[in-house]
Amino acid sequence: MKAKSIIILILGLIGCSCSKFTGSKEPLYIGDEISSDTTHNVLVAYFSRSGNTEQVATAIAEHTGATLYRIEREVPYPEDFEDCATEAKSELNDSIFPALKDTIADFDKYDVIFVGGPVWWHTAPMPVLSFLKKSGYDFNGKIVVPFCSYANMFPHETLLELVDSTPNSLHPTGFISEKGDTTGIAQWLDDINLKLK
Numbered sequence: 001m002k003a004k005s006i007i008i009l010i011l012g013l014i015g016c017s018c019s020k021f022t023g024s025k026e027p028l029y030i031g032d033e034i035s036s037d038t039t040h041n042v043l044v045a046y047f048s049r050s051g052n053t054e055q056v057a058t059a060i061a062e063h064t065g066a067t068l069y070r071i072e073r074e075v076p077y078p079e080d081f082e083d084c085a086t087e088a089k090s091e092l093n094d095s096i097f098p099a100l101k102d103t104i105a106d107f108d109k110y111d112v113i114f115v116g117g118p119v120w121w122h123t124a125p126m127p128v129l130s131f132l133k134k135s136g137y138d139f140n141g142k143i144v145v146p147f148c149s150y151a152n153m154f155p156h157e158t159l160l161e162l163v164d165s166t167p168n169s170l171h172p173t174g175f176i177s178e179k180g181d182t183t184g185i186a187q188w189l190d191d192i193n194l195k196l197k
């Protein structure tokens with residue numbers, strides 16, 4: 001078994017032992033109701049290392065006519081999986097919010113912001129939390145829609161982290177993708193009244 005698979009397996013086993021949550025794909029929170037009568041300016045902000053979340057973000061943008069924005073760490077993570085995993089873990093353990101590569105000048109014009117990333121060490125990668133909590137963007141009163149991509153564990157906790165990081169926003173039910181699978185996105189956007197195009 002390759003080293004990468006072993007790490008994912010260990011993450012899964014740790015997850016089994018300390019979470020009461022199951023592998024169900026249903027989000028654990030009931031999303032807020034959104035009015036479909038309003039016209040929205042939509043942004044899809046995502047972090048992605050290996051392309052899975054990017055696939056989901058692109059599909060959301062295609063269905064909603066949104067602007068796509070890639071969240072990037074100022075100093076990229078190492079290419080090597082294990083080095084990246086180690087660095088991401090210590091960043092998480094030490095609550096380090098890494099600087100991001102750039103900023104969105106016209107952020108205020110967006111009133112709907114989809115925010116997503118992969119599950120990393122049971123939660124959202126720190127650059128996504130930098131984007132939500134440390135970049136000076138005002139999410140108050142905006143609609144923040146969480147989504148994530150995962151391999152085998154902790155997608156719910158990751159969505160909840162994104163919700164908790166924007167406490168004064170409205171949160172429709174989020175979207176969970178297994179390894180970048182985009183099946184069901186159109187239906188989900190209909191369900192939350194945000195299939196805008």
Ligand SMILES: Cc1cc2nc3c(=O)[nH]c(=O)nc-3n(C[C@H](O)[C@H](O)[C@H](O)COP(=O)(O)O)c2cc1C
Pocket residue numbers: 011047048049050051052053054084085086088117118119120121122123149150151152153154155178179180
């Ligand atoms: C550092 C690191 C930690 C990860 N931790 C988890 C985890 O806790 N649970 C999980 O299901 N997948 C975990 N994964 C796998 C990714 O969430 C999954 O492969 C995802 O689809 C990758 O998305 P991306 O291609 O957008 O980067 C981890 C991957 C990396 C690199």
